[in-house]
Amino acid sequence: MSSPADEPNRDEEPLPAEEEPSGGRRRRWWHWRRLLRGRVRPLLAASLAGVLLGAGGTAWQTQAGPFAPDEVCWGALSRDDLASTFREPENVEAVEAPVLYGDRSFDGPAGRCQLTNSDGDEWSLTARVHRLNNRGQGRSEWIGEFLSARLTPLGGGLLGMASDNRAWLALPDGCLGRPGEFRGPTVVDVAQGNPVGDTEPRTEERDAMARMVVKLVNKVGVELGCKGTIADPVERLPEAARYTRTEKSNALCGIKGLTSGKKRGPEDRPMITKGPGPVRTCDRGINGPQPDRRMMTVEDPRLAGLFSGMALHEGDRVRSNAGYGGLGPNTGVLKVTCQRGETVFLVQAEEARVPGYVRTLFPAYVAAEADRLGCGPLNLKLPRPGGSR
Numbered sequence: 001m002s003s004p005a006d007e008p009n010r011d012e013e014p015l016p017a018e019e020e021p022s023g024g025r026r027r028r029w030w031h032w033r034r035l036l037r038g039r040v041r042p043l044l045a046a047s048l049a050g051v052l053l054g055a056g057g058t059a060w061q062t063q064a065g066p067f068a069p070d071e072v073c074w075g076a077l078s079r080d081d082l083a084s085t086f087r088e089p090e091n092v093e094a095v096e097a098p099v100l101y102g103d104r105s106f107d108g109p110a111g112r113c114q115l116t117n118s119d120g121d122e123w124s125l126t127a128r129v130h131r132l133n134n135r136g137q138g139r140s141e142w143i144g145e146f147l148s149a150r151l152t153p154l155g156g157g158l159l160g161m162a163s164d165n166r167a168w169l170a171l172p173d174g175c176l177g178r179p180g181e182f183r184g185p186t187v188v189d190v191a192q193g194n195p196v197g198d199t200e201p202r203t204e205e206r207d208a209m210a211r212m213v214v215k216l217v218n219k220v221g222v223e224l225g226c227k228g229t230i231a232d233p234v235e236r237l238p239e240a241a242r243y244t245r246t247e248k249s250n251a252l253c254g255i256k257g258l259t260s261g262k263k264r265g266p267e268d269r270p271m272i273t274k275g276p277g278p279v280r281t282c283d284r285g286i287n288g289p290q291p292d293r294r295m296m297t298v299e300d301p302r303l304a305g306l307f308s309g310m311a312l313h314e315g316d317r318v319r320s321n322a323g324y325g326g327l328g329p330n331t332g333v334l335k336v337t338c339q340r341g342e343t344v345f346l347v348q349a350e351e352a353r354v355p356g357y358v359r360t361l362f363p364a365y366v367a368a369e370a371d372r373l374g375c376g377p378l379n380l381k382l383p384r385p386g387g388s389r
Contacts (some may be wrong), residue, residue, distance in 0.1 A: 001082045003276070003347075005237070008300065010268065011194035013291060014147070014154050018287065022360070023186045026263065029224065035361070036195040036298040044121075045154070052296040057208055059263075059348065063154040065368070070093040072092065072096070073093060073094060073096060073113035073115070073127050073216060073219075074096065074098070074099060074113065074216075074219050074220065074223065075219060076215050076218070076219035076220070077212060077216070077323035078214060079092070079108075081086055081211070081212060081215065082115065082236060083216050084204070084205065084208035085125055085192065085205075085208065085212075086115070086117045086125075087117070088117050088158055089117075091117050092115050092116065092117045093115070093116050093117065094111065094113060094114070094115050095113070095114050096111070096113035096114070096364055097111055097112045097113075098111060099220055099223050099224070099280020100127050101224060102337075107130075107131055108131030108135075108176065108186045109129050109171075109176075109220070109224060109323045110130050110131075110348065111128070111129040111185055111220070112126070112127070112128050112129070113125075113126070113127045113128075113284060114126050114127075115215075119220070120332065122190070123191065125191070125192040125311075126190070126191050127188065127190045127212075127216055128188070128189050128191075129186070129187075129188050129220055130186070130187065130189075131183070131185070131186045131187075132183075132184025132186075132187060132306055133183070133184060133306075134182055134183065134184060134305055134306050134307065134308045134309045134310075135309045138180060139184075139217045139306060142189075143306065144195065144290055145166055145191070146161065146166055146168045146189060147161070147279050147281055147303075148163075148166075148195075148281060148283055148291070148292075149167060149168075149241055149270075149273050149282060149283040150163040150164075150166070150201050150271065150279075150283070151163040151241075151273070152201075152210075152237055152238065152240060152241065152274050152275060153273070153274075153275050153276065154169065154208060154210060154214075154233045154237070154275075154277075155233065155236045155275065155276075155277065156231075156233060156236060158170075158230065158233060158302070159185060159280075159300060159302055160187075160209035160213065161211060161277060161278070162206055162207075162237075162242050163201045163206050163209065163240070164190055164194075164201045164202045164209065164240070165191070165192045165193050165195075165201075165205070165209070166189070166190070166195065166207045166209070166212055167189065167209040167212065168187050168188065168189035168211040168213060169187060169188055169189075169213045169214060169216075169230075170185035170186065170216060170218070170302065171185070171186045171187070171188070171221060171224070171226065172221075172226070172228075172376055173225070173302075174181045174227075175221055175224060175354055176226075178225070178280045178302065179302055179305055179309060180276070180341065181304075181305055181308060181310045182309075183305050184302075184303065184306045185303070186306050188213055188216045188217045189213070190212055190213050190216070192211060194208075195290075197250075198286050198287055200240070200241070200242050200243060200271075201240040201241055201251065202240065203239060203240045206237075206240045207234045207237065207380075210234055210237065210342045211232060211233075213230065214230050214231075214233060215387060218230055219368075220242060223275060229382030231320060232364075235319075238272065238274050238275045239277075241272065241273065241274045242271070242274075242377055243269040243271050244268055244269055244272060245271050245366075247269070252270070252281035252282075252295075252361070253270050253272055253284075255271055255365070255368045255369070256281070256368075257364070257368065258361070258364055258365060258368055260357065260360060260361060264303050268284055268285060268371055269278070269284065270282050270283065270378055271284070271286060271298055272281050272283040273357075275294055277299075277300075277348065278294065278298065278299060278300035278303050279296055279297065279298050279299060279300070279303065280297045280299065280369075281294065281295070281296040281297075282294065282295045282296070282308070291355060292328060292349065292350055293348065293349040293350075293357060294346070294347070294348045294349070295346070295347050295348075295361070295365050296344075296345075296348075297343070297345055297346075297369045297373075298343060298344035298345075298346070299343060299373065301340060301342040301343070302342075304335060304341070304342035304343060304344050305342070307333060307344040307346070310326070310331070311324055311326060311333050311334065311344070312322075312324070313325075313326065314326035314327075314328055314331050314333050315328025315331060315332070315383075316328070316329045316333070316383035317383055317384055318333075318334055318380065318383065319380070319381035320378045320380050321378060321379045321380060322336040322338075322375065322378050323336030323378070325335060325337050325345075327358070327359065327362060327382055327383055328351060329351040329358065330348060330349060330351050330358060331347070331348050332346070332347040332349075332358045332359070332362030332366075333345070333346050333350075334378075335381070336370070336375065336378060337375070338370070338373050338374070338375030339373065339375055340373075341373050343373065343375065345365065345366045345369055345370070347361055347362045347365055359382075359385070362382075363380050363382060365381070366378060377379035
């Protein structure tokens with residue numbers, strides 16, 4: 001699937017489950033799925049599809065039982081493709097809604113596919129086709145899960161990333177066009193299990209997710225009338241991200257001269273995006289579904305539209321000679337024009353846990369990253385503490 005966005009600029013560098021016990025997943029003999037084997041399970045799946053159809057008016061298709069096709073999720077994934085994710089790929093059930101798209105649709109293409117096997121719903125995998133928007137809770141959740149430091153950029157000019165339990169890839173610009181300033185790209189994303197774990201990503205599972213999302217985009221592209229295919233990205237991927245154990249006190253997140261001025265404990269190890277890509281994210285305090293603190297630079301202009309609403313409405317006004325943004329107790333955000341186009345700088349933290357963290361680090365982080373990207377100085381003007389918009 002070729003487009004101008006698929007080829008990296010020759011004058012620029014390329015754009016940037018819980019842990020399974022060693023003995024495998026333990027099955028509960030009493031799990032309700034084991035009581036519904038045989039002829040009952042296909043009937044149950046068909047009933048589920050009927051409920052979904054009646055509730056949402058969407059034509060859901062159920063693929064289960066002995067006559068289920070070998071390919072699932074719009075015919076993109078074979079049973080072999082599922083072997084790295086499911087213990088029994090031959091028994092995986094698929095419930096999917098077809099990819100729908102009209103020329104006048106503001107929301108872009110939309111489709112959904114859910115895969116589940118006998119291990120239970122907690123091991124299900126969901127693939128979606130949707131256009132990213134710049135407002136609402138859904139946007140914040142997507143940014144939190146799919147732009148985390150745990151994910152590795154796919155490289156090669158592709159706008160996408162992958163980890164061992166999340167992956168996403170945008171359809172090429174030549175297929176649906178380039179998103180505008182206040183809109184995000186249309187993506188296919190894949191999710192399994194909890195969004196973030198406190199373990200380091202596993203490279204083999206990460207590679208499988210990367211292959212899966214590329215196959216899905218290629219198939220969806222055919223459905224939408226796009227031309228060309230995207231090649232397997234795994235050979236060019238670096239090692240999966242790891243916790244940084246040698247961080248210097250005056251170089252937070254690997255940024256020279258950046259310091260919080262506070263003593264850090266041994267558990268306060270950052271995880272930083274591995275390799276160049278659409279974003280550079282540094283997450284720390286990863287003890288649950290979301291990190292306690294995050295510093296992120298969005299370098300690809302096609303993603304910058306996701307943050308337009310945040311930059312306009314978050315906190316008190318931040319002024320700059322190259323853009324606009326806001327500063328609140330938990331978030332500092334600035335959207336500016338750099339050499340490559342629209343760029344976003346973001347610092348987030350829980351004020352209750354780390355008082356003053358955002359206001360202390362935000363201006364220094366923006367200055368350092370703008371200098372790295374060659375678009376500084378930005379002449380940042382912060383609001384007074386406790387000030388108004």
